[in-house]
Amino acid sequence: xxxxxxxxxxxxxxxxxxxxxxxxxxxxxxxxxxxxxxxxxxxxxxxxxxxxxxxxxxxxxxxxxxxxxxxxxxxxxxxxxxxxxxxxxxxxxxxxxxxxxxxxxxxxxxxxxxxxxxxxxxxxxxxxxxxxxxxxxxxxxxxxxxxxxxxxxxxxxxxxxxxxxxxxxxxxxxxxxxxxxxxxxxxxxxxxxxxxxxxxxxxxxxxxxxxxxxxxxxxxxxxxxxxxxxxxxxxxxxxxxxxxxxxxxxxxxxxxxxxxxxxxxxxxxxxxxxxxxxxxxxxxxxxxxxxxxxxxxxxxxxxxxxxxxxxxxxxxxxxxxxxx
Amino acid sequence: xxxxxxxxxxxxxxxxxxxxxxxxxxxxxxxxxxxxxxxxxxxxxxxxxxxxxxxxxxxxxxxxxxxxxxxxxxxxxxxxxxxxxxxxxxxxxxxxxxxxxxxxxxxxxxxxxxxxxxxxxxxxxxxxxxxxxxxxxxxxxxxxxxxxxxxxxxxxxxxxxxxxxxxxxxxxxxxxxxxxxxxxxxxxxxxxxxxxxxxxxxxxxxxxxxxxxxxxxxxxxxxxxxxxxxxxxxxxxxxxxxxxxxxxxxxxxxxxxxxxxxxxxxxxxxxxxxxxxxxxxxxxxxxxxxxxxxxxxxxxxxxxxxxxxxxxxxxxxxxxxxxxxxxxxxxxxxxxxxxxxxxxxxxxxxxxxxxxxxxxxxxxxxxxxxxxxxxxxxxxxxxxxxxxxxxxxxxxxxxxxxxxxxxxxxxxxxxxxxxxxxxxxxxxxxxxxxxxxxxxxxxxxxxxxxxxxxxxxxxxxxxxxxxxxxxxxxxxxxxxxxxxxxxxxxxxxxxxxx
Numbered sequence: 001x002x003x004x005x006x007x008x009x010x011x012x013x014x015x016x017x018x019x020x021x022x023x024x025x026x027x028x029x030x031x032x033x034x035x036x037x038x039x040x041x042x043x044x045x046x047x048x049x050x051x052x053x054x055x056x057x058x059x060x061x062x063x064x065x066x067x068x069x070x071x072x073x074x075x076x077x078x079x080x081x082x083x084x085x086x087x088x089x090x091x092x093x094x095x096x097x098x099x100x101x102x103x104x105x106x107x108x109x110x111x112x113x114x115x116x117x118x119x120x121x122x123x124x125x126x127x128x129x130x131x132x133x134x135x136x137x138x139x140x141x142x143x144x145x146x147x148x149x150x151x152x153x154x155x156x157x158x159x160x161x162x163x164x165x166x167x168x169x170x171x172x173x174x175x176x177x178x179x180x181x182x183x184x185x186x187x188x189x190x191x192x193x194x195x196x197x198x199x200x201x202x203x204x205x206x207x208x209x210x211x212x213x214x215x216x217x218x219x220x221x222x223x224x225x226x227x228x229x230x231x232x233x234x235x236x237x238x239x240x241x242x243x244x245x246x247x248x249x250x251x252x253x254x255x256x257x258x259x260x261x262x263x264x265x266x267x268x269x270x271x272x273x274x275x276x277x278x279x280x281x282x283x284x285x286x287x288x289x290x291x292x293x294x295x296x297x298x299x300x301x302x303x304x305x306x307x308x309x310x311x312x313x314x315x316x317x318x319x320x321x322x323x324x
Numbered sequence: 325x326x327x328x329x330x331x332x333x334x335x336x337x338x339x340x341x342x343x344x345x346x347x348x349x350x351x352x353x354x355x356x357x358x359x360x361x362x363x364x365x366x367x368x369x370x371x372x373x374x375x376x377x378x379x380x381x382x383x384x385x386x387x388x389x390x391x392x393x394x395x396x397x398x399x400x401x402x403x404x405x406x407x408x409x410x411x412x413x414x415x416x417x418x419x420x421x422x423x424x425x426x427x428x429x430x431x432x433x434x435x436x437x438x439x440x441x442x443x444x445x446x447x448x449x450x451x452x453x454x455x456x457x458x459x460x461x462x463x464x465x466x467x468x469x470x471x472x473x474x475x476x477x478x479x480x481x482x483x484x485x486x487x488x489x490x491x492x493x494x495x496x497x498x499x500x501x502x503x504x505x506x507x508x509x510x511x512x513x514x515x516x517x518x519x520x521x522x523x524x525x526x527x528x529x530x531x532x533x534x535x536x537x538x539x540x541x542x543x544x545x546x547x548x549x550x551x552x553x554x555x556x557x558x559x560x561x562x563x564x565x566x567x568x569x570x571x572x573x574x575x576x577x578x579x580x581x582x583x584x585x586x587x588x589x590x591x592x593x594x595x596x597x598x599x600x601x602x603x604x605x606x607x608x609x610x611x612x613x614x615x616x617x618x619x620x621x622x623x624x625x626x627x628x629x630x631x632x633x634x635x636x637x638x639x640x641x642x643x644x645x646x647x648x649x650x651x652x653x654x655x656x657x658x659x660x661x662x663x664x665x666x667x668x669x670x671x672x673x674x675x676x677x678x679x680x681x682x683x684x685x686x687x688x689x690x691x692x693x694x695x696x697x698x699x700x701x702x703x704x705x706x707x708x709x710x711x712x713x714x715x716x717x718x719x720x721x722x723x724x725x726x727x728x729x730x731x732x733x734x735x736x737x738x739x740x741x742x743x744x745x746x747x748x749x750x751x752x753x754x755x756x757x758x759x760x761x762x763x764x765x766x767x768x769x770x771x772x773x774x775x776x777x778x779x780x781x782x783x784x785x786x787x788x789x790x791x792x793x794x795x796x797x798x799x800x801x802x803x804x805x806x807x808x809x810x811x812x813x814x815x816x817x818x819x820x821x822x
Contacts, residue, residue: 067554081511087603087612088511113612128511130548259603259613262509262550263734264519265595266577269586276579276586281736295586298687302588306614313609 045125046080049102055181057109058152059118060094066101068131074159075137075253075285078103079261081128082116089113090258092156092230092284093132103129106155106184112310119318133261134284137251141168143225146218147193148174148211148239150231154184156253157230162192164228170194172224174214176231180205211235212242219246226251229288233297240288250288254279256299270296345447346375353667357638360523360606363664364428369407372457376405378442379449386439387451392784393492395419397436397451404454409461416458417471421495422488422534422783424463425517427456428526430780431658463533470540474501479797482507482565484551484737487515488779489571489770491538492786493793498541500794505565506538507549512602515573516771516779519602520594522632524639528601552737557744557766567765567793570752571786574771575734579727580624584681589616589689593625593633593728600636617642618723622692624648624678625728626655631662633726634670644670645720649677649697649710675699675710679717681725691719731776738772751775757811758792758802759785767792 047064054060068078077092095104109118120126137160145164149157154175165171173193177183178201190196197214198206207214211231218224219242227250229239236252243250256268256279263281270277271292277283349365350356356363367375379401387397396415403412416423432438432452440448481497483490486508494504512518514531539545551557551572560568577592579585591599596615599605603613621637623630626648634644646665648655651674655662666672676694684690696716699708733750745753745762752761752768759767769785771777792802803811 067549071554085604085611087614128548130509130511130550130554132553133550259595259598260510260519262553263576263736265598266579266592267595271586278576281576281734295687298588299586301687303614303616306608306616310609310612310614 045127046129048120048122048124048126051121053118054184058106058182058184059109060104060106060155061117061120063103063105063126063129064101065103065129065131068103068129069096069098069101072096072103072132073136074139074163075156076132076134077156077261077284078105078129078131079133079258080105080117080126080130082113082120083127086116086127087113088128088130088259088261090133090255090261090280092253092255093159094155095159103131106152108152111307112314115311115314130261133280135282137163137285139163139167144170144172144223145226145228146172146174146215146224147189148176148215148227148229148231149184149189150176150211150229150235151178151182152184153229153231153235153253154189157228158185158188158192160228160230161189165192165194169226172218173197174199174211175206176200176211176235178202210238212238215239215242219243219248224248227288228252233293233300236288236291237293237297240291240293244289251285252288252291253284254286254291254296255284256296257302270299340378340380341442341446343374343378345378345450346371346453348450348453353664353669356524357668360639362527363524366460367453367457369409369461372404372409372454373407375450375454376401379405380442382441386441387436387449390435390437390439392435392780393420393787395436395455400458401449401451401454404458409458410465412454412458413462416455420783421492421538423455424459424530425488425526425534426780426783427452427454427459428530429521429778431778433659435780463530467537471499473499473541476503477501477797479503479566480505480564481793481797482560482568483571484557484568485509485515485571485573485770485772486513486535486545487571487573487770487782488517489782489786489789490515490569491535492783493569493571493769493789494543494786495538495541496787496790497793498538498543500790502794502797504542505544505546507551507555507560508545508547509550509572510602511547513545513547519598520629520632521779522597522601522636523606524635525632550736552740557737557741557763561765565765566797567767569759569786569789569793570737570761570766570768570772571770571782571789572734572737572772574731574776575736576732577727578730578732580678580729582678582680584683584689585727587681587683587689588687589618589724590681591724591726593623593629593726594731596633596726597629597636600640606636606640615640616724619643620720620722621645621724621726622647622673622678622720622722623726623728625730626650626657626662627728627730628657628661630726630728631657631665631670633728635665635668637724637726638668638670642724645673645722646670647673647676647678647692647694649675650707651675651699654707673720677710677712678725682719689722689725692722692725693717693719731771733772733775741766749775755802757788757807759789760792760796760802765796767796 050062052060079088091105094106109115147161171193172195173189174197176199230253258268259265261280268279273290385398400412400415436451437448480503483494483506486506497504513535517531577594599615604611605613605615617637617640621642623634623646638644675697680693682691695712697710700711703709743763754768754773759769767789769789770782
């Protein structure tokens, strides 16, 4: 953990009530002093106001970031960095409250940074929280829109679906997950949808099928003007493949690796219609029928060995700290 | 001074001009190729005084004409020669805010030192090294005190970007009594000084101290603020900024548009250097950001950024091949950088142009194909145009490719700003002498106006912008009658010459 002092907190563990009643207790660790922070950097800390755990891996955090909360639009993302040694990771904005000055992010813990973030909660702070980044979704009345969210992809699709609904569109939502424990925001999506379809890969809730099945049926039936598909790369790839024969415009929100998120480095580049685009400034939304998903998926795996090394070292470190 | 045995005239002190240019101590090439410590170590006091004694203190020094910020070079060198580094640093700080940076990264050989009269028959005075000596002396011995700050003027100026142009402009305006806020998109201030130039050429502790200095003048630096996204320029003007200086830098990396550029292991130089410098990936896993070079790296390009990338990759443990389509003579990097790179073991593969990057079945770089070139007739830039030799394609096995072929303007800020004229390359159009843009109260300078240039030119632009903004806010003409005359005079001359 480098220069960050991790001290086991004497505060009570955080007990939360997620939508599905799945309760998790996670001990909380206050963020230690960050080495080498300047005055400006120290003042720049972003407070975590709340954390809600949905499962062992998925959690929600509400961050105090008034400037971003005022400026953000559906479809945009933020980049955060936990501490001085931290990496910059992009996360889509799941919700925002302009008056309270807060941004809500939904995170799936997969690597070191997202695991570390999972241990932070109310009272802790992040070193950096930057945004809103990317081009906002184009919200206009087009008719009937399918909003398909896979896994935590439901979170970023929620503000888009809400805005599309407010713009007068008919919203058919498909909320999909591997199993019912991973289903997210079914209730929230139900509130803003004219029709809601739930699918799980194992059939533990809703229809026992992949997200593409109802998507195909709806396209088959006709009358669909636009499809939004947000989720893991593979899910978006197959959603785009499903809608292509029907010629229904399908927008996807790409989740590539980024560093600065402002167009400076090009780490996030991808091929769209044979042209190289930067997800951070040209996207994150693109025409799913034009995206080279295989390249996207390969690029997402670029640092797998390093990510594993980093996570393993972190987990060992956390275990040692706990014992101490 | 001692008499010799025969009681003849005292042995004369070596004439000034006979003293050779004082070499600067460096880490040995083999040692430094394995670490990220600074390459050059700097003069000690004896070396600095000896070197300063070479300056003949011209009545009308030419060196100052070569300095984009107009440092009184002869004066600060004289003070070093007198053993007064404190006086020297004070003299330097009258005109430049960042001598520790300029002393290290300015291309003095094309500026002040090129005009040094000693250079005609001998070697020029090592002005850059002396500047660095004075600045490092100050850091080692404590600051010589803050410059005078004028009474508050009650006007607020926003500066976009905390690179060399932004920091300079902010510092100058703060000294004049303005309330200045810098908006920086990244999480650390310094711009290219932190994300671009490696630790071994410009230690980040120095950049941090220069930024602290600017803050000590009363400038507020807001990090994590992406102008164009978090706040727009129009919103800045609406919410109380009386003037704005746009210094957001060169921006977007360009690629070569050859097949295979999106394979894993292909980096833009910007990404590679940002990972290593800003994110400290060279200290992975202590720092979280990874970087991969494998065993063999190809760097495309031969500018300063290419040299920085190549030398960083080398320090990360790779064998580095620098591929450039022209010959050694046309390499745009500073001679010192090329020299250092060669010393450290960078392999130059000149007169070769990449044609494609070939990947393996997992989507990773495996080989790069280049075609050999020969030099033909001079092109528009005056350099001989490289022409491919038909049928000379060959492949080099590599694990990573770093593309360093320049940048173009980042549209993020400019697209979101109403009424800001851009040229066809997307750079902001600003008056050459005043840096005024087409938008009222908005000035622009540095790489976003000129395209990729040098740190010192950006600092020069920062100074000019501060002068213009001061005059603008006081309701004065942006140029004095005298300055106007000089400009029309020189353009008349230019007209005659052409």
